[in-house]
Amino acid sequence: MVYEDYQLIRVEAHGGICRATIDNPPINLLDVPLLTEIDRLLGEVAADDEVRVLIVDSADAEVFIAHADISLIENLPPDDVGLRDELSLFHAITERVRTLPKATIAVIDGVCRGGGCELVMAFDMRYAALGTTVLGHPEVSVGIIPGGGGTQRLPRMVGRGRALEVILGGMDVDAATAEAWGYIDRALPADTLRRYVDRLAAHIASSPLAAIAAAKRAVDTALDERIDMTTGLLIEDQLLRETVARPATRKLLQAIVSAGAQTREFELGSK
Template structure:
């Protein structure tokens, strides 16, 4: 594990970890997103893992979004390079066969929330910190998928309220609105995230990837196109070695040993 990087990747057993490491707030710049890109690529290429946890070295901040001071002093062209890389990174996470899990234990704001929204699952500590996107207060809108992914999660009315107001909310409110999947105590969140990730890590990689693909298709396909995709994916899986192993292990009353084939 290269702790000198602003973002680094390491693997523990069947779980991958991407860790933000730019104190004090993990405010990101181009160098951050270049390291983030390498970490995402390493995670996606790691055949040992199905699940990747994104977390912070800080218990105060998950990520505060773009480094505003650096953003303000840069040229438009310099900032655009960073924004383009951020967009590529979040799109790569969403397109990956891996399940990305955001472990939120501190302030998750602006572009930091956009990173969490691009994850497939969001777990948060049941404590006091801020969650929100305040770009409108800077005369901007979220530019890394925030308007689109937030709306798909919480609906038009709630997204309008959050984005037009630009106010931050608590993780408890984020859970109520459906932005966060589950809340866990500060003492238990790491263990709960690990248990969830390990279940995926030892699970059937082909079925996990197909599930993710089918769920996301529901957001932008007609019901008929979505059902056609589901049938195609389901039929492919039925012919897989993993499906045979799943049935056999059930009959033999033993844990399955999936091979991703």
């Protein structure tokens, strides 16, 4: 698939990896035009059978995404405060990220606050640069709350107390602290961050797409509070059998055995 006509994202795809670099100067504001392009990108990546991994990073070494455009909040009608039965545009996009049947990786280098944090929290994996990355939620200080999923995803990642420290305190969280809390998966020096992610993405992209999608579904089952352990194990078993039933999987299994898998020489040679 050819990814064309993007104005605010630089997109390139090869080797099973789609890299989308946000380039919306001066501060990579998460505004309607950028959200629209992200939404279109997600649809195209989902439809691209060649892509197994989506990486999103920034063209600005100091800013990943400053925050969401304030006009997205200001334009909300003051007489519409009831509980809705449909997701907002922002929520719908973050859910598209979370449920994309491909692996998704956010590479954060620089400032990432508010809606930027809410977007990356929907990704499967988050990696950030030490010394430059700051995450934060300043919304409460201006009389609102995080409204792009921050109050729902952050507590699941870091716990209630730490989430409230970030949200109520309006504090910036550096990359090292974010890693310790589980806000991101790894904090790495800026000069090694992308190399690490590229190696990881290449390894994931070498795997069958069906196995990647099934693994994501199985892991998400474990995080669904409505599903008990026994039910989760049954779903895992079903997903395993679905992958094993694929002829391509059986060929891969036969190939690995023929290559010497399950021999001492093979297993120790992989160290």
